[in-house]
Amino acid sequence: MTSPFTRRALLIGALPAAALGLSACGSSQASSTASASGSAGGSASATSESTAAASASASASASATPSSSASETASASATADDGYVGFRLNREVPGAGTATLYTDFQCPYCAKAEPKFEEAAKKLDGVLNVTARHMPLSMHANAVPAALAVQAAEAQGKHLEMADxxxxxxxxxxxxxxxxxLRTLFNDYAKELGLNVEEFDKVLLASDTVKPIQRDYEHAVKIGVKGTPTFAVNDKVIEGLDSSSSVDELVSTFKREAGVK
Incomplete structure (x- = not known):
């Protein structure tokens, strides 16, 4: 699987041709080995995933952290070993373990896993930190633009609403x-969610908006994530969990892996 950041393209520009190889969304359903497809929404370039050296060029601001209107239980950034844990789905518990879902918004398996992961986060509130991070796969041409839309919504405190x-x-x-x-449709979604569409569109197109997506992707590669959805606890990829896992399975597995009874 190669990086989805291997080509430069603006969201409003032409879609680069995608050369797709054998792949699947779910890491437990099948491993992904897709070749490069176009990225979008900012200046972004990278080497292959095997070196995890993808890097985004950038110059704007705003999307890495939510606005002051973001809820306390869904703050975007926090300190971790790599300096960032992604988007929080429950209250931060300093010193507790962290369960993370690596997700791709174009992945149908992620669409099935996300609601159960959100429910697990509620059950683990005050016990474990539960977060979500981006893992846009190169097999999905619109995975990066979708992730950019989520980041643009996060700037106004609506990360989870846009993701859903x-x-x-x-x-x-x-x-x-x-x-x-695609841009028009995402703007329509922003309007439906009650966002300031002009501000949403500005962040959607800002070159900096790709940075947290890039950061999540590189970290996923570093810890061995090979597909989506993938669950990890304290940066250890958890085998045996996938989109068919129940909420109770997620909760019990996360607790066990974090050493919590």
Whole structure:
């Protein structure tokens, strides 16, 4: 599997041709070995995943942390060994273990896993930190643009709302090749969610918006994530969990791996 950041393209620009190889979304359903597809939404370039050396060029601001309107239980950034843990789904518990879902918004298995992961986060509130991080796969042409839309919504405190919206509407946007059309649709979603559309669109197109996505992707590669959805506890990839796992299975496994009774 190669990095989805191997090409430069603006969201409003032309879609680079994608050369797709054998792959699948779920790491437990099958491992991904897709070759490069186009990224979007900022200047981004990278080497192959095997070296984990992908890096985004950037110059703007805003999307790595939410606005002051973001809820306390869903703050975007926090300190971890790599300096960032992704998006929080429950209250931070200093010193506790962290369960993380690596997700791709175009992945149908992630769409099935996300609601159960959110429910597990509620059950683990005050016990474990539960977070989500980006892992856009190169096999999905619109995975990076979708992740950018989530980051643009996060700047106004609506990360989770946009994520849920994109999962619910995957079939409506996954096949869109025209970047203007994709941008318009994402702006429509922002309006539905009560966001300031002008500000959303500005962040959507800002070159810096790709940075947290890039950071999550590189960290995923570093710890051995090979597909989505993938669950990890304290940066250890957990085998045996996938989109078919129940909420109770997620909770019990996360506790066990974190050493919590």
């Amino acid at each position: 919206k994109l999962f619910a509407t995957q079939n409506d946007w996954k096949g869109i090749k025209e970047r203007d059309k």
